[in-house]
Amino acid sequence: MTQKMTLTVNGHQHKISVDDPDMPLLYALRDDLGLNNPRFGCGLGQCGACTVHVDGVPTRSCSLPVSAIGKAKITTLHGLGNRQKPHPLQTAWIEEQVNQCGYCINGWMMEGAALLKRNPNPTEPQVREAFSDLICRCGTHNAAVRAVLRAAKQV
Amino acid sequence: MGNLDLSRRTFLSSTGAFMIGLASPDVWAQAAKPSPLSPNNPKLLADQLDAYLSIDKTGKVDVFYGAIDGGQGLETSIAQMVAEELDVPLSSVRMIMGDTRQTVNMGGASGAQGVSRRGTSLMKAAALARQILVEEAAKKLRAAPADFVVQAGVISLRNNPDKRITYAQIIGGKSFQSNVRWNGQWGNPHDIATDAPLKNYKDYKIIGQSPKRPDLAKKVFGEQDFPGDVRLPGMLHARMVRPAVAGAVPVSVDEQSIRHIAGAKIVHIKDFLAVVAPKEWDAVRALRALKVTWSQSEPNFPTHKEVHAHIRKAKVTQRTIERENGKLEEGLAKATRVISGEYEYPTHSHASMGPGCAVADVRADGATIYTSTQKPHYAADGIADLLNIPRDSVHVIWMFGTGSYGRNDQGDATADAAVLSKALGKPVRVQWMREESLGWDPKGTASVNFCQAGIDEKGDVIAYELISRGFSRENVATNEGRASATLAGQLLGAKPEPKNTFNIPFASYTFAHNRVGWETVGPLMERASPLRSTHLRDPYGPPILFGSECFMDEIAAAVNMDPVDFRLRYLTHPRDKEAVRIAAEKAGWQKRVSPRRDIDTSSDIIEGRGIAYRRHFDTFIAVVAEVRVHRKTGVVEPTHLICAHDVGLIINPETLRHVIERQLVYGTGRTTVEELTWDRNMVTSLDWNSYPVLHMQHVPPRITVHLIERPEAAPSGAAEMALGLVPAAMGNAVFDATGIRLRKIPFTPDYVKAALAV
Ligand code: FES
Ligand code: FES
Numbered sequence: 030m031t032q033k034m035t036l037t038v039n040g041h042q043h044k045i046s047v048d049d050p051d052m053p054l055l056y057a058l059r060d061d062l063g064l065n066n067p068r069f070g071c072g073l074g075q076c077g078a079c080t081v082h083v084d085g086v087p088t089r090s091c092s093l094p095v096s097a098i099g100k101a102k103i104t105t106l107h108g109l110g111n112r113q114k115p116h117p118l119q120t121a122w123i124e125e126q127v128n129q130c131g132y133c134i135n136g137w138m139m140e141g142a143a144l145l146k147r148n149p150n151p152t153e154p155q156v157r158e159a160f161s162d163l164i165c166r167c168g169t170h171n172a173a174v175r176a177v178l179r180a181a182k183q184v
Numbered sequence: 185m186g187n188l189d190l191s192r193r194t195f196l197s198s199t200g201a202f203m204i205g206l207a208s209p210d211v212w213a214q215a216a217k218p219s220p221l222s223p224n225n226p227k228l229l230a231d232q233l234d235a236y237l238s239i240d241k242t243g244k245v246d247v248f249y250g251a252i253d254g255g256q257g258l259e260t261s262i263a264q265m266v267a268e269e270l271d272v273p274l275s276s277v278r279m280i281m282g283d284t285r286q287t288v289n290m291g292g293a294s295g296a297q298g299v300s301r302r303g304t305s306l307m308k309a310a311a312l313a314r315q316i317l318v319e320e321a322a323k324k325l326r327a328a329p330a331d332f333v334v335q336a337g338v339i340s341l342r343n344n345p346d347k348r349i350t351y352a353q354i355i356g357g358k359s360f361q362s363n364v365r366w367n368g369q370w371g372n373p374h375d376i377a378t379d380a381p382l383k384n385y386k387d388y389k390i391i392g393q394s395p396k397r398p399d400l401a402k403k404v405f406g407e408q409d410f411p412g413d414v415r416l417p418g419m420l421h422a423r424m425v426r427p428a429v430a431g432a433v434p435v436s437v438d439e440q441s442i443r444h445i446a447g448a449k450i451v452h453i454k455d456f457l458a459v460v461a462p463k464e465w466d467a468v469r470a471l472r473a474l475k476v477t478w479s480q481s482e483p484n485f486p487t488h489k490e491v492h493a494h495i496r497k498a499k500v501t502q503r504t505i506e507r508e509n510g511k512l513e514e515g516l517a518k519a520t521r522v523i524s525g526e527y528e529y530p531t532h533s534h535a536s537m538g539p540g541c542a543v544a545d546v547r548a549d550g551a552t553i554y555t556s557t558q559k560p561h562y563a564a565d566g567i568a569d570l571l572n573i574p575r576d577s578v579h580v581i582w583m584f585g586t587g588s589y590g591r592n593d594q595g596d597a598t599a600d601a602a603v604l605s606k607a608l609g610k611p612v613r614v615q616w617m618r619e620e621s622l623g624w625d626p627k628g629t630a631s632v633n634f635c636q637a638g639i640d641e642k643g644d645v646i647a648y649e650l651i652s653r654g655f656s657r658e659n660v661a662t663n664e665g666r667a668s669a670t671l672a673g674q675l676l677g678a679k680p681e682p683k684n685t686f687n688i689p690f691a692s693y694t695f696a697h698n699r700v701g702w703e704t705v706g707p708l709m710e711r712a713s714p715l716r717s718t719h720l721r722d723p724y725g726p727p728i729l730f731g732s733e734c735f736m737d738e739i740a741a742a743v744n745m746d747p748v749d750f751r752l753r754y755l756t757h758p759r760d761k762e763a764v765r766i767a768a769e770k771a772g773w774q775k776r777v778s779p780r781r782d783i784d785t786s787s788d789i790i791e792g793r794g795i796a797y798r799r800h801f802d803t804f805i806a807v808v809a810e811v812r813v814h815r816k817t818g819v820v821e822p823t824h825l826i827c828a829h830d831v832g833l834i835i836n837p838e839t840l841r842h843v844i845e846r847q848l849v850y851g852t853g854r855t856t857v858e859e860l861t862w863d864r865n866m867v868t869s870l871d872w873n874s875y876p877v878l879h880m881q882h883v884p885p886r887i888t889v890h891l892i893e894r895p896e897a898a899p900s901g902a903a904e905m906a907l908g909l910v911p912a913a914m915g916n917a918v919f920d921a922t923g924i925r926l927r928k929i930p931f932t933p934d935y936v937k938a939a940l941a942v
Contacts, residue, residue: 048446049465056465060421065413066406070537071618072468075872078537107406115405122404126396126842130255130587131403132537138404161880164872166537167255167587168849170883172842 036098038062039108050096054088055079057095058105066105067135070164077136077163081105087136087143106135109142118142121180122173129167136163141177150181218368223575224284224564230374231366233316234359235288236309237266241356243337245270245277250290250374251302252282252558252582253399256903257839258298260397264835265303268390269310269383271334272351282560282582291372292559292663293588294719296901299835300801304899305376309364312378316362321349371561385833385895392895394838399584410585412541414554416611419543420449421464422604423471425457426620429865430714431481433675438475445470451607455675455712458604460612471617481865483709488861491630492528492928495653498705502656502684505701515647515697519638522647523742527633527731528928529654529911531860534628534720535875538586539621540597543613544605550577551605555598556585562665563595567602570667570676589721589850593625595664599672619870624671627860628720629655633731635738638697643743645754647697650688650735652728658683659707659716674712682707687724689908690799691732692757714867725798725908726854730929733796733912737778737919746775747795747916755797759804759830762892764797767806767828770890771795778916779923788815791823794916796909802900804830804892807848809884809913813921818937820918822852822884827906829889832897844889844906851910853878856931 031046036057045061053072058064058081067090070078074092081090082104110116118141128134137160144151144159151159156177160170222228228235238246247266253259263277270277280286290302314334321339322329325347332339340348365377385391402408427433433455442448448461448470459470486494516522543554544567551573557563560582568575588594593616601614616624631654638647659682660669667673668681686702708715740750748768755761767773771793776782780792790813797806810824825848834840857876861869869875915926924939 048463049469052465056463056468060464063415065409068410068412068538069615070539071872073618073871075618076537105406106404109406111405112401119404123396123401126400126838128255128400128403129842129846130537130585131400131408132410132586134403157880157885164537164877164879166535166589166850166877168846168853168878168883170849170878170880171845171885171887 032096034095036062036103037100038064038103039105047095051094053091054093054095054098055090058090064105064107066107068132070132075164076133077140078133080136080139082139082143085143085146087139106138109138116142117180117183118145118176121176121183124179125172125176127169127172127176129169133163133165137165137173141173144177145180151177153178220366222288224289224561224578226576228288230288231363233309233312233362233364236306237313238359239351239355241352243272243276243350243352243356245272247277247279247306248287249279249281249302249306250287250561251292251298252560254293254558255399255584255587256843257397257836259399260395261299261835261839262303262306264390264393264395265299265307266310268388269307270314272337274390274395276337284561284564284578284580288374289370289561290374292562294372294558296903296905297372298901298903299899300901301372301375303835305374307382308376308378308380311380311382312362312364313360315380316360317351317354320354324349391833391835392837394836397839408584410538411543411554411556411583412538412613412615414543414613416543416545419611419613420460420462420608421467422458422460422601422612422614423467424600424614424616424620425459425471425474425476426624427478427481429478429481430483430709431712432478434476435479436477441475442470442473445473450474451604453603453607454677456603456672458600460604460608484864485708485715485862487863488531488859491531492632495630495632495705500653500703501706503701503703504686505699506688507700508698510697512647512649512697512699516636516638518640519647520641521639521742522636523639523738524636525735525738525925526635526927527734529631529727529730530929531630531715532628532720532854532858533622533860533875534589534592534625535622535877536586536588536592539616539618540593541585541613541615542594542598542601543611544598544601545611546571546602546605550579551602553578553580553598553602554583555580555594556583556588557594557598557664558588558591559595559663559665562663563598565665566599566667566670570599570670570673571602571606590628590719590723591626591662593621596624596671599664599670603672603676622870622875623867624714626660626716626718628723629715629717631727633728635731635735637735637739639743645695645739645743648693648695649699650732651701651703652686652688652731653703653705654686654727655707655717656682656684656686656704657717657719657723658685659713660718662719671712680711688728689724692760692799693736693754694756695754715862722904722908725905726851726911729796729798729908730911730915733909734915734925737794737916738925741778744777747778748773749775751795751797757799760797760799763804763806763828763830764795766890766892767795767808767826770828770888771808771810771826773808778920780920789813790815790921792917792919792921794913794918794920796912796916798905798909800901800905802832802898803902803905805906805909807906807909807913809910809917811914811917811921813918813936815940818933818935818940820856820914820931820936822914824886824888825884825910826888827890828892829902829906830892830894831900831902833895833899834891834893835899837891840891840902841889843902845887847904847907848887848910849878849883851907852882852884854907855911855914855929856882859930
């Protein structure tokens with residue numbers, strides 16, 4: 030049974046029709062809406078590549094059924110800021126030249142931004158803790174920590 | 185989609201000199217003297233300057249880089265090299281990378297040779313372009329070329345700066361039509377020469393600076409598209425259907441099993457099986473719902489636990505002694521003491537963050553392929569072979585994508601997409617699944633190192649032998665340039681073409697009697713094997729250096745020498761020694777014979793330090809690891825890694841530091857946690873729990889990179905050499921702390937605890 034739904038993403042409303050209510054949010058964002066930021070890394074909730082904010086909470090969109098979203102507001106990396114009005118973490122991320130390939134970037138930046146919101150002045154161990162369940166195969170871990178600490182100084 | 189403006193390159197065909205008929209691939213292959221005609225684009229000639237750069241009417245410079253940037257900053261570093269020799273602002277240089285219609289085959293990301301080979305080639309092209317433009321200016325302004333200076337693309341008379349002309353005014357939008365001396369090679373060995381002199385390093389203004397990478401900002405703002413983001417009209421989503429037992433092939437497929445999924449279809453050609461659907465999630469559902477009867481297969485693999493025993497007893501298919509001096513047997517006979525050691529390195533997956541993904545649009549008149557493979561030109565060759573279409577009808581568009589770390593699953597996914605698009609007559613996007621990426625990517629395979637040394641009565645080391653035995657590094661080729669080198673090709677009937685290749689890293693240790701070599705054993709399953717080997721990042725580094733550099737420490741301990749002093753005594757090349765000396769100095773290395781005797785070794789946490797050195801091409805590196813060994817839990821915790829790194833001329837110091845730091849983190853993962861597991865039938869480490877990779881908790885929190893300045897020396901490579909030292913440096917540190925020699929990777933708590941208990 031096809032269901033009609035409305036998703037609020039980065040402040041815009043999008044109507045979609047969904048055949049399978051169990052379809053993960055990731056596929057709605059990428060396939061129905063054509064958004065590229067959340068990426069498929071594992072589909073198992075193990076890596077973070079698909080992370081978006083759902084009402085401000087970093088969420089792995091590969092493991093959340095689209096039917097569970099309801100009226101929640103979704104923010105992708107693209108919605109965090111832009112070149113005109115960058116999020117402080119985006120500025121810091123560029124300053125620190127964090128990524129190699131960048132395939133993992135949604136997980137790290139969305140977790141980092143959520144941490145700064147919860148705790149504008151985190152300690153290094155707190156940053157490491159916030160990143161403890163993320164994967165980056167290129168080894169950018171320490172650079173990501175430096176970027177959050179740099180952004181914290183600017184917030 | 186990015187701005188893929190092909191019209192920029194069409195001028196090459198508009199002049200008579202470039203009007204060359206199509207050579208068929210066979211003619212190409214048989215030609216005695218290599219033709220400069222790019223087999224992937226009949227308009228490009230490798231012996232023409234125009235193949236490498238062009239300047240448009242506004243003075244913008246396009247550089248045609250026939251390889252790629254895997255996210256290590258080559259786009260910026262090579263642009264710096266070109267801007268430097270051309271005397272234009274960096275901001276006016278645009279890098280066109282890996283597009284097979286716009287570039288000639290300069291290899292790919294391979295051997296960390298982006299700067300050293302390919303960047304240097306493009307610098308030579310830039311110097312020639314500058315020379316031609318200055319000569320032209322001299323003619324136009326009636327003065328001698330030597331009377332001119334160039335600044336930011338403006339050529340002016342030294343004594344009369346008002347007399348000036350710009351690059352754009354001279355050449356803007358036109359071709360150079362000038363020859364370069366091409367060495368007749370494609371791929372990694374490709375190179376060119378010209379008579380234009382290069383600058384002296386003392387005059388560099390752009391090289392040596394650290395401009396930031398343009399791709400990074402795009403990634404940070406969510407603007408950077410990867411192949412998986414390409415959406416073409418009418419495109420179908422595909423998932424490959426793989427067997428649960430290696431070697432099994434589909435006997436029958438139940439079409440009814442996916443009938444309930446709108447638009448889902450099966451593609452079954454010989455042993456190649458996939459499902460497609462207009463919507464991506466439907467392709468995933470079809471993959472899960474599809475009922476397949478598979479043939480019986482009994483691979484009977486030796487398991488990952490048995491693989492080293494298998495390597496020890498399997499028939500040796502090739503033995504090659506790479507370096508030998510003196511007479512080893514005589515040396516050993518003269519020795520008063522002979523010590524020996526064996527070291528095992530496991531199998532690793534490329535385990536890319538993004539599983540293989542590509543989009544193919546194959547039509548009657550040609551194929552367009554979107555991929556992030558490391559070797560796009562070879563992908564084009566392979567697809568032409570696979571689909572049996574002319575090479576120049578395949579256009580591979582390379583895009584930034586997931587890190588590949590060697591030949592990962594991108595090339596195989598690209599071949600899958602091409603086969604499916606041809607079969608369906610529609611654009612197809614293939615996305616491998618996580619279990620598929622870990623299970624079916626080509627692997628970096630296991631090795632056993634056999635080491636022995638002879639010591640005379642004075643305590644001098646007079647004999648040394650290292651034999652590394654393992655699987656060839658090329659059960660499938662290191663690129664997907666032939667149908668036989670891809671899973672799709674093998675499933676469609678192409679006969680596998682395994683090769684025996686192996687290599688031992690060079691080291692300048694000098695012993696009177698010395699033998700260094702390798703032995704290979706046959707592949708685990710000939711066709712479409714999930715355990716087929718190929719290049720995994722630094723293919724000859726960690727597996728061999730873990731043995732050779734740990735054994736150097738064993739010898740040092742046997743002759744009662746400090747590990748740094750030992751290396752300084754037996755290394756002979758000054759740059760090797762300098763790297764070792766500086767790494768030790770930066771680490772505040774305390775001289776002692778390992779293991780340390782100055783602390784209570786029965787306490788729960790013991791600290792130790794170890795060093796390892798290597799040379800790769802003209803890159804000289806030493807890494808010191810400081811670790812804490814937790815005796816009760818068996819955890820080996822790297823607390824600080826210190827690297828001294830001599831790459832010759834440094835193009836972009838900040839980028840280089842990042843490249844090295846990330847390698848040391850990655851190398852830690854390949855030392856402490858990563859190991860592919862499999863049973864008799866199939867790979868069993870199919871997700872991020874069963875194939876563990878480094879998480880933050882296990883990352884060395886402090887990493888110190890010391891760049892050794894040697895601007896007078898040619899730039900060498902840096903993208904993979906440092907990581908290979910982490911296993912040995914950490915193993916040596918554990919020995920220093922505990923007196924226990926770890927002989928296999930990974931250093932899991934269970935293994936370390938067991939080793940400490942002995
Ligand atoms: S793709 Fe969602 S956690 Fe990996
Ligand atoms: S930068 Fe490549 S996976 Fe994180």
